[in-house]
Amino acid sequence: MAFNKFSSAVRVGAIGIKGMGWNNLQAILKIDAVKCTAICDIDDAVLSSRGAELDAMGIKPTVYKDYTQLLLDKNVDVVIIATPDHWHCLQAVDAMAAGKDIYVEKPLANSIAECEAVVNANKKYKRIVQVGQWQRSQKHFQDAVSFVHSGKLGKIRTVKAWAYLGWKKRVEEKPDTNVPEGVDYLLWQGPAERHTFNPNRFHYDFRWYWDYAGGLMTDWGVHLLDYALLGMQVHSPRSIMATGGKFAYPDDAGDTPDTLTTVYEFDGFNIIWEHATSISNGPYNREHGIAFIGDLGTLVLDRGGWEVIPEKGKMEAVSLQKRVDSGLDLHMENFITAVRQRDPSLILAPLEDAAHIAKLSHMGNIAYRTGDRLIWSERDSHFVQKDANAYLAARYQNGYHLPVI
CATH class of the missing domain: 3.40.50.720 (NAD(P)-binding Rossmann-like Domain)
Structure with missing residues (x-):
């Protein structure tokens, strides 16, 4: 071509x-x-x-x-x-x-x-x-990052990124059933572990099972943490810690946590990821977003626009700069x-950028699943903690193999 x-x-x-x-x-x-x-x-x-x-x-x-x-x-x-x-x-x-x-x-x-x-x-x-x-293609996201890079917020010590999704409810227990007519379920499962067909593991709700996805951490986290890194112009964290669980729905049929807090430690500041299902009232009264919290003011950014909330008497506010295009x-x-x-x-x-942010999100899930404060070795592409390395690769099954190039 x-x-x-x-x-x-x-x-x-x-x-x-x-x-x-x-x-x-x-x-x-x-x-x-x-x-x-x-x-x-x-x-x-x-x-x-x-x-x-x-x-x-x-x-x-x-x-x-x-x-x-x-x-x-x-x-x-x-x-x-x-x-x-x-x-x-x-x-x-x-x-x-x-x-x-x-x-x-x-x-x-x-x-x-x-x-x-x-x-x-x-x-x-x-x-x-x-x-x-x-x-990454949307003007108001690009403009917000440019403002962060201007230094007008002062020293930024904390960045928060979050997804509080009130519409996400319990994954109800459902019985296994026959595969729907016309569905190639063996091909759908592909390299993942074989399961009898269950509607919870199909179409949209696959997101809540480790076999196929990483829950909200990888569903929304890759979008929002991406901009946290872009704003702070950083790459790999010094350490990753996470805690959470099924706090809203302990009997939820899925695997992934409905509530999670993850802390990424960098030199001189932290990036904090939060998610919660069945709650819409997240930080700054937004269901999702990124907040760059500086000594002089805080820039809050979401898919609707961005604004700056000043520390009292330290800088001028910036009113909401609304979305103007289709990303x-x-x-x-x-x-x-x-x-x-x-x-x-x-x-x-x-x-390369997308791979890095996906890896960062997976690190948050691995920190949650191990319960450890993890240290990542960029040179070796491994965690210092050996137990965490069990989660580095998906377990390919059914005759499929991880591509080796």
Whole structure:
């Protein structure tokens, strides 16, 4: 493929099109000279529904149930990967090996070892990769970080990032059932441990099981902690500590904690992650956000905008600077521009950055699961605490293997 900004259409195939994959596909199709040539999902009902919607738009893609067949399609240049987290690594590496450029949903992967495998694969295959951390393309997020970098807040000693999601309720116990007709559940489970079909472990709610994802820590944490690091211009923490549990719903059917506080220690300041389900009233009366707390004032940022709350008499307030654009639409435009110009330096959520923030979020979960204060060795890609290293890699099963590049 030798795209440039004057070339023919970019042909897109989408793998996983029920939720965010469908949003991604709709966003990318707003761009001139981009067309959908293939869709893939393990659920016939999803394929039928989305196929009908595309047909109404005059789009008639080839339909696949097995993503490996889509990757063989020579009419696909770019692949959107929006499957559950435990599939991101394998599908991203396979897509690179097939010569496709990739838009992959966050988090990049479901373990630290998988994140490193995807980065290593792209050193070999050299594809254009955008990760779905679309807030990096949004003007008010960029403006907020510029204000933090200006030094006007004074010395920042604490940064808070949080997701208090009142709409997230208990995962109710449900009985195992037969696999729904038209669903390839073996393929959906892929490298994860085999389980009898249960609706709690399927579609959206996969997020609350360690087999497939990392709960709110990796679902929202990668978005918000990413901006905490960007604002503070730092990389790896000195240590990671976490405490929490199922405090709201002790009998919840999922695995991941509904309440969690994680402390990332850096030189001279801490970054604190908090999440809680069934509570909407988070810090600064926001259900999610990032707060840069300085000696002179605090900048509070969320998807709606940003403002500065001054320490009394120490600086001027900045009123709410509201969101003015669609981060997802801009993120797709950024991706396609980089694809056409064959220039990975244009990407706003590059693979290496996304891998790092996903790893940081996984470190928070590992600190919670071990109960230890963890020290990470960047040189060795291991924790100093040997017990924690048991969580570095997902346990691939069923004939699947972690890619080794």
